[in-house]
Amino acid sequence: MNRKRKFLINAAVLTVSGFLLRILGLWFRTVITSYVGASGMGLYQLVFSVFFLGVTACTSGFGLAMTRLAAEGKGSRGCVRRCLGLALVLSVAALSALFFGADYIAENFIRSPLAAQPLRILALGLPFIACCASLKGCFFARRNTIVPVLGEFWEQAVTIVISLLLLKRTSLPPLESLMIGSTLGEVASVLYIVPVFLVYVRRHGLAPESTGVTRQIVHIAGPMLAGSFLRSSLSGAENLLIPAGLRQNGADSAAALAQYGVVQGMVMPILFFPMSLISSAAMLLIPEIAEATAGNDSRSVSRQAEYAFRYTLLFGFPMAAVFIVFAEELGTVFFGNAQAAVILRIMAPLAPLMYVDNAVDNLLKGLDQQMFSLKVNLVDSVSRVVLIALFVPRFGIAAYLVILFVSEIFNASLSIGRLLKFAKLRADILTWIIYPAVLGGLTFYVLAFLKKIF
16 A cells, blocks of 8 residues: 555544544533533533643653654664653652642642542543553554554543443542543553554564664653643643632632633634544654655655645634634534633634644654744743733633634744744745635635525
8 A cells, every 4th residue: 555545544544533532522521511510611621731731741752752763663662662661650750749739739729629539530540641642652653543543432432431320320529420431441541552552563563673762762752741741831820820810800719610611611622623634634744744854855844734734724714614603503502501602703713723733733743843842832831821810810701812812823823934944835825825714704604694594
């Protein structure tokens, strides 16, 4: 099978599976909302924002290191062991910090004692998450998407089934039931991926051992890990500051959590939902770009970057039109929340930029530009924290929405400029922006006309 055909098949597999997983995820969020409400969804998001610090500590960089090194022919048994070992050591450290510090974090940062036990339950899953992230990197490097995809479906199925059983048939608090389901889903994922990986290696083998593997892992994973952890810390601070700022703006605790839950727990998942149709192909570009860069094939790098820009924006602008026209229907169908519809319509024009920023980040990783991405993301995160601390207490949720726009424009502009420079690519305003924008406008008017008729 030639490389182009294999790439298209893998992209199709990841796109369809990602779309189905997003549908399952959105449906499951509607179930969660029916049990915990908007304020409960806000608390759920805050717990996960803190937990994500642990996930970042033990996964960021190691999956990418495995993918990059394996794509470059350096994915030896020693490379796999070192990636796994480093990820597991960090996962145990993160588990200990979250598990034993849960009460302090819940009381002093999340400002809700109800968050302590869910945080402990989630922390137990960190070693399993670390193991899966490293092993999946091997499969992606070898252009094998079936194994990771089946693992994602298996994990999601176990998580949803166990969570629903606990919600319906036990007297456990809803948040604890959900976290138990999530952790057992991660355990099930490892019980699947490890045997499959061992069988795959026995059949296909690994690359021969090479020197300097640890140094290369640290070179790839180190900056990304440090940057991602710092950015996640800032993101966690940002998420904690938003409800606090809304309380200072006059909302009570429940209302502040509800407003935060509407934006982060309802609107953002809807905005990111269509990204599953293109993010899979963007992720597959990492080994393709890495291999082309290693072989000094600048023409291939430029061509793939050009395709990424064109097709991402051709998709993004029409999707923004869909969000604007059907905001009420989407907010009501998924969450039964009128405020979600209002905020979704406001945020919809940002969708094309969010989607292309995701694609550009993946391309930069393939070009070994993770240090640049680290610097941009850190400046962006610090700016967001400062702006939220200054303006949300004064202007409420409206200030937060404006900050999201400013942040995305800033981050995407710098990343796109860097990619154009290193991919030796000139921006094609007509085919990249004008044509997609016209298509988006036509989509808006056609959908609005059809909606008015029916």
